[in-house]
Amino acid sequence: MENDRITLGLDVSKLTIDACLLFANGKKRKLKFANCNSGFIELLRFLQELPLEHIHACMEPTGRYSRKLAVFLAEVGIKLSMVNTNTVKDHGRSKNIRNKTDKIDAYLLADYCLMHNPQQWNPPSQNRMVLRDLQNRIANVEELIRQEENRLEAGFESVVVEEDVKESLGRLYVRKKMLIASARKLIQSDPVIARNFEILHSILGLGETSVIVLLSMIDFQHFQNGRKVGAYAGLAPIFHDSGTSIHSKQRISKAGNTRLRGALYFPAMAAMQHNPQFREFAQRLKAKGKKGKVIICAVMRKLLVLASTLIRKQAFYDPSYSL
Numbered sequence: 001m002e003n004d005r006i007t008l009g010l011d012v013s014k015l016t017i018d019a020c021l022l023f024a025n026g027k028k029r030k031l032k033f034a035n036c037n038s039g040f041i042e043l044l045r046f047l048q049e050l051p052l053e054h055i056h057a058c059m060e061p062t063g064r065y066s067r068k069l070a071v072f073l074a075e076v077g078i079k080l081s082m083v084n085t086n087t088v089k090d091h092g093r094s095k096n097i098r099n100k101t102d103k104i105d106a107y108l109l110a111d112y113c114l115m116h117n118p119q120q121w122n123p124p125s126q127n128r129m130v131l132r133d134l135q136n137r138i139a140n141v142e143e144l145i146r147q148e149e150n151r152l153e154a155g156f157e158s159v160v161v162e163e164d165v166k167e168s169l170g171r172l173y174v175r176k177k178m179l180i181a182s183a184r185k186l187i188q189s190d191p192v193i194a195r196n197f198e199i200l201h202s203i204l205g206l207g208e209t210s211v212i213v214l215l216s217m218i219d220f221q222h223f224q225n226g227r228k229v230g231a232y233a234g235l236a237p238i239f240h241d242s243g244t245s246i247h248s249k250q251r252i253s254k255a256g257n258t259r260l261r262g263a264l265y266f267p268a269m270a271a272m273q274h275n276p277q278f279r280e281f282a283q284r285l286k287a288k289g290k291k292g293k294v295i296i297c298a299v300m301r302k303l304l305v306l307a308s309t310l311i312r313k314q315a316f317y318d319p320s321y322s323l
Helices: 039-048 066-073 085-093 103-118 124-154 160-191 193-199 208-217 224-234 258-274 276-285 293-314
Strands: 006-012 014-025 026-036 053-058 078-082
Touching: 006 066, 006 103, 014 039, 014 103, 026 103, 039 066, 053 066, 053 103, 066 078, 066 224, 085 103, 124 160, 124 193, 124 208, 160 193, 160 208, 193 208, 193 293, 208 258, 224 293, 258 276, 258 293, 276 293
Parallel strands: 006 053, 053 078
Antiparallel strands: 006 014, 014 026
């Protein structure tokens, strides 16, 4: 029943978490606890007199800082939603709240959850979390490789330094190869991930590395249609027209996963280069006068929609499929 609803706003930081328990009648209870297992047990004691099945927790995704708490809440049977930071910020503006503190943020999360009942978050499988860690580390090593390659290209006066950079590059290449091999082995060990890998790898222009990026960062089964995947990545187009005088250029919302948008850039470039359909799609946009960044974003979104559709249908890529 609506009067039985209880929401729990959780503002997560590295060391501590501010909690605000909000009841349908407007009453609040607050708690601050450590962001560790002992703190999570303290939160359970705080909630022990309440029916856990009636509690709906809400937090912003803060990567590793929030992951352990999110999994803990799911394991003890508390419904949890992950909401976009900008959404909560706009909710605060709508209530004319100008101050920003951890306690206020926890209250806004609880109030937003009570008013809008956001979609439930389900924890990814253990293998998907491991794959995400491997992909993040591969990206870290690739960045180190680019830095060392740039240093080597710039040149050195010292032969000793030049040899040291070359040795460092060699070690980094080996580490990248080892990490990719570990990711490949993990994918092959999981039937669901392995099937989805083969489906995405069937898309012309998507290499092994690009497919690992997509699988590690997106739980495609979570989305019912491709448009929602685009919105999750912040690639949904938005318009700003009003009356006869305000006609702003179309742009993407950016109200989504920033890291995912960055990770999609090179897969989109590869698809434009090696996939005739995506190349033709990009050429059509260019013929309409679209700029380079607009075209790239459109290809990124189109790639996500296609990937989501194929995985939802469990079908391999067909070059005759209309984009």
